[in-house]
Amino acid sequence: MQKTVCDVLIIGGGPAGSVCAMTAKMNFPDKEVLVVREQELQMVPCAIPYIFSQTLGSVENNLVSCAPAQKFGISTMIGKVESVDTDKKIAYMDEYEIFFDKLVFATGSKPFVHPTLRESLNLKGVFTVPKNVPYIREMKEYTDTKNRVVVVGTGFIGIEMAMEFAENGKEVTLVGRSRHILKGSFDSEVAAMAEEIIKSANINYIGGEGVDKILENNGVVCGIKLQSGAIIDTDIVVLATGFKANTDLAEKANMKFGHYGGIWVDEYMRTENRDIFAVGDCAMRRHFITKQQSKVMLASTSSAEGRVAGSSLYGVKYLKHFSGTIAIFSTVIGDMAFASAGITCEEAKEGHADVVVGAFEGMNRHPAAIPDAQKQYVKLVAMRNGGQIIGGQIVGGQEAGEMINLIGAMIESGMTIYQAMTMQVATQPKLTAAPTMYPLTIAATMIAQEISKGCTLQ
Amino acid sequence: MQKTVCDVLIIGGGPAGSVCAMTAKMNFPDKEVLVVREQELQMVPCAIPYIFSQTLGSVENNLVSCAPAQKFGISTMIGKVESVDTDKKIAYMDEYEIFFDKLVFATGSKPFVHPTLRESLNLKGVFTVPKNVPYIREMKEYTDTKNRVVVVGTGFIGIEMAMEFAENGKEVTLVGRSRHILKGSFDSEVAAMAEEIIKSANINYIGGEGVDKILENNGVVCGIKLQSGAIIDTDIVVLATGFKANTDLAEKANMKFGHYGGIWVDEYMRTENRDIFAVGDCAMRRHFITKQQSKVMLASTSSAEGRVAGSSLYGVKYLKHFSGTIAIFSTVIGDMAFASAGITCEEAKEGHADVVVGAFEGMNRHPAAIPDAQKQYVKLVAMRNGGQIIGGQIVGGQEAGEMINLIGAMIESGMTIYQAMTMQVATQPKLTAAPTMYPLTIAATMIAQEISKGCTLQ
Numbered sequence: 063m064q065k066t067v068c069d070v071l072i073i074g075g076g077p078a079g080s081v082c083a084m085t086a087k088m089n090f091p092d093k094e095v096l097v098v099r100e101q102e103l104q105m106v107p108c109a110i111p112y113i114f115s116q117t118l119g120s121v122e123n124n125l126v127s128c129a130p131a132q133k134f135g136i137s138t139m140i141g142k143v144e145s146v147d148t149d150k151k152i153a154y155m156d157e158y159e160i161f162f163d164k165l166v167f168a169t170g171s172k173p174f175v176h177p178t179l180r181e182s183l184n185l186k187g188v189f190t191v192p193k194n195v196p197y198i199r200e201m202k203e204y205t206d207t208k209n210r211v212v213v214v215g216t217g218f219i220g221i222e223m224a225m226e227f228a229e230n231g232k233e234v235t236l237v238g239r240s241r242h243i244l245k246g247s248f249d250s251e252v253a254a255m256a257e258e259i260i261k262s263a264n265i266n267y268i269g270g271e272g273v274d275k276i277l278e279n280n281g282v283v284c285g286i287k288l289q290s291g292a293i294i295d296t297d298i299v300v301l302a303t304g305f306k307a308n309t310d311l312a313e314k315a316n317m318k319f320g321h322y323g324g325i326w327v328d329e330y331m332r333t334e335n336r337d338i339f340a341v342g343d344c345a346m347r348r349h350f351i352t353k354q355q356s357k358v359m360l361a362s363t364s365s366a367e368g369r370v371a372g373s374s375l376y377g378v379k380y381l382k383h384f385s386g387t388i389a390i391f392s393t394v395i396g397d398m399a400f401a402s403a404g405i406t407c408e409e410a411k412e413g414h415a416d417v418v419v420g421a422f423e424g425m426n427r428h429p430a431a432i433p434d435a436q437k438q439y440v441k442l443v444a445m446r447n448g449g450q451i452i453g454g455q456i457v458g459g460q461e462a463g464e465m466i467n468l469i470g471a472m473i474e475s476g477m478t479i480y481q482a483m484t485m486q487v488a489t490q491p492k493l494t495a496a497p498t499m500y501p502l503t504i505a506a507t508m509i510a511q512e513i514s515k516g517c518t519l520q
Numbered sequence: 521m522q523k524t525v526c527d528v529l530i531i532g533g534g535p536a537g538s539v540c541a542m543t544a545k546m547n548f549p550d551k552e553v554l555v556v557r558e559q560e561l562q563m564v565p566c567a568i569p570y571i572f573s574q575t576l577g578s579v580e581n582n583l584v585s586c587a588p589a590q591k592f593g594i595s596t597m598i599g600k601v602e603s604v605d606t607d608k609k610i611a612y613m614d615e616y617e618i619f620f621d622k623l624v625f626a627t628g629s630k631p632f633v634h635p636t637l638r639e640s641l642n643l644k645g646v647f648t649v650p651k652n653v654p655y656i657r658e659m660k661e662y663t664d665t666k667n668r669v670v671v672v673g674t675g676f677i678g679i680e681m682a683m684e685f686a687e688n689g690k691e692v693t694l695v696g697r698s699r700h701i702l703k704g705s706f707d708s709e710v711a712a713m714a715e716e717i718i719k720s721a722n723i724n725y726i727g728g729e730g731v732d733k734i735l736e737n738n739g740v741v742c743g744i745k746l747q748s749g750a751i752i753d754t755d756i757v758v759l760a761t762g763f764k765a766n767t768d769l770a771e772k773a774n775m776k777f778g779h780y781g782g783i784w785v786d787e788y789m790r791t792e793n794r795d796i797f798a799v800g801d802c803a804m805r806r807h808f809i810t811k812q813q814s815k816v817m818l819a820s821t822s823s824a825e826g827r828v829a830g831s832s833l834y835g836v837k838y839l840k841h842f843s844g845t846i847a848i849f850s851t852v853i854g855d856m857a858f859a860s861a862g863i864t865c866e867e868a869k870e871g872h873a874d875v876v877v878g879a880f881e882g883m884n885r886h887p888a889a890i891p892d893a894q895k896q897y898v899k900l901v902a903m904r905n906g907g908q909i910i911g912g913q914i915v916g917g918q919e920a921g922e923m924i925n926l927i928g929a930m931i932e933s934g935m936t937i938y939q940a941m942t943m944q945v946a947t948q949p950k951l952t953a954a955p956t957m958y959p960l961t962i963a964a965t966m967i968a969q970e971i972s973k974g975c976t977l978q
Contacts, residue, residue: 077955084956088969106887109949117950123889130957362947365955369942369965380968383939390946399951429564431581463951464922470944471926475933481841484827486928488850488859489820491567492575493921497823498539499588507827510838511546 078342079168085372350386536800543830808844
């Protein structure tokens, strides 16, 4: 056994682990930070779907460079940590004993497949979407030779996979159990806009339907049977039915867990043991309003957690200002961007909060004759009492990607619609809506109007 | 004399006036709101430069629709108000006497030309850039027949005019008195990036030089003489040397004025007379840090003022949460967007504030193989004590247009770099930087590092 010593050991090199390592090194430059990860090569997780179209076209175009870690003076080892002794502070890996002072679990997540479909994973042509370079490379090679695809699952990975396969000329069916796609991120009327685009891309979209069975022929997939009894012939099935926390190692180490299987952490990403942290998809998350546990899994949330943990390893250096995940998210469907943050109106009505909604549809450029002008729809959700903005949904051009971050900052900073109404924004013909028709301020004004109706005697 | 009666009279129909009218109607639906404006047809002010290239190509493509005003139930009259009797509450226009209860000056601004050059305005081929449809139409027709242009002034209108003329194949010289373009919005190193793009568009850029004289030949411009003595031959001179408040009417009405000529107003856009308001470029503005008067003129700022006034006409309905203009601004130069909010580092060092700066350059997509990936540079300026974000500059793709609004919201909500460090942002390969390399959080972290150096004994 060889011995290795470090101050901070981070197990996992995805977004959470790598941001945690960088942040730790920036905050505590004298500490030795070691990242151990299983794969030599790593991909950008959210860009995996683009490998299957001309957008990226290959796994090679989606590889993450190791240069930043080297630049920051972070050490890296490739291998699988088999077990951790949290009392002795030793991690065991092949022929290595790694002695640490602080440990961060950043072991990520793995695809979730419903128990009734799990044995079909052995069939040729049935895939999940793991963050695994050799697997995705093989999947790419196989799918390139086939024409018909069924994608199961209408979360963002399912939709992106379906759209990229379709763009690449395949015959695609998309099946989802929910009545509408992207449930939880968008209200029904917004999801319906996305469904129109999906259908116009020649995707056979089947909502509100579960998969009963995956059909085979000599160990090769040949179709799926829906719960309604309908059968769809196919060469490929992609199960994009969610992810679950990857906590094998933490379980062996007897860590405490949250409801959905994530490692229990406080808001500084500390476990019950003050020398052990967990970040990213393997850690427990809280909803920013209910403060209850949440199943949200996003690389951006993971990165934020990595930053919190990285600066809190040796005590609380910076006070955490915001509690819980706001589930902030964006994607591109066809030539429109869809983005969401906080809670939807439907979620709120299911019991979380007494809310008022304002929505405005305009153009993302001004005047409308600007060549790339597109429709821009913005919806805000605010507390009836107090007017704090707690949710937003955007459909628009590429600008939606940063506009949702503006809504995210509003939510995190407790901004009210009263502030948003007169907020100063930059507007420019080629970049934004008109100053007179800026959708966020109009949506905020609509909410203020609605609230004040209940406050006056008129 | 015909008599007309309204509750709220708004003089001027630009962004400030029209937003004020809409907001007034939304807040006080029972009040009769009348907008009087001089021009039958109106343009989007910020899009005027795009008339001179293929982007819009004509004045017609830049006209503003009157539909929103009609939809909101706002009345409109075309004509010039000659005088106002603020005691009797009557405005005089041609054959009309307009009786009002509340009056809003929204008379905008007009081009400023240095006294030594003013008489050259009579020459054929010498233009300013007023928000005037017949003038711009004539200017478009004239410039279309000529090849050589000198644009004087390196504010955003000057730069946009120069770039659009160049795109349209003209031989363009751009002359500015400041050493760098866009002074006040960008620090020198950011301005230098823009200057590189301007030069690579074959524009002859001459910085740090004033114009001594405009040269003529039989009443037609033929060149300019710089203060250095150099002479540049040209067919057209465009003087984009700033704007000044248009306050002729307010002067006749004996209103009180601020330092730079704007009508004196409090933070609710009220003049000393509680029934009279002023909004937009004709009104006085304050700097958000020094609270001293500011010369900033932007349609977006004007719109925000219109919203404040529109809801405050009959008493303070909504508490104003933020005081002063943050000068938030964006533009496109070549294929890059440049955006700025708050104060620059150079401004701060000139005496406003003790600040720390963080800057990060990455890519606006991830991985970098995404086809439209571009460089993205973000710089933040924060208070050393307290860490409040008070300025930001962005160079990037089109997303910079909304990303600067995120920085604006951070400034307005008093967000600190400590909050920004762990802010939750949405990231998506086709829309944003990587979650691990999101430039705002990295710039904020750099500032926190710098501040904490001064706070510890290490």
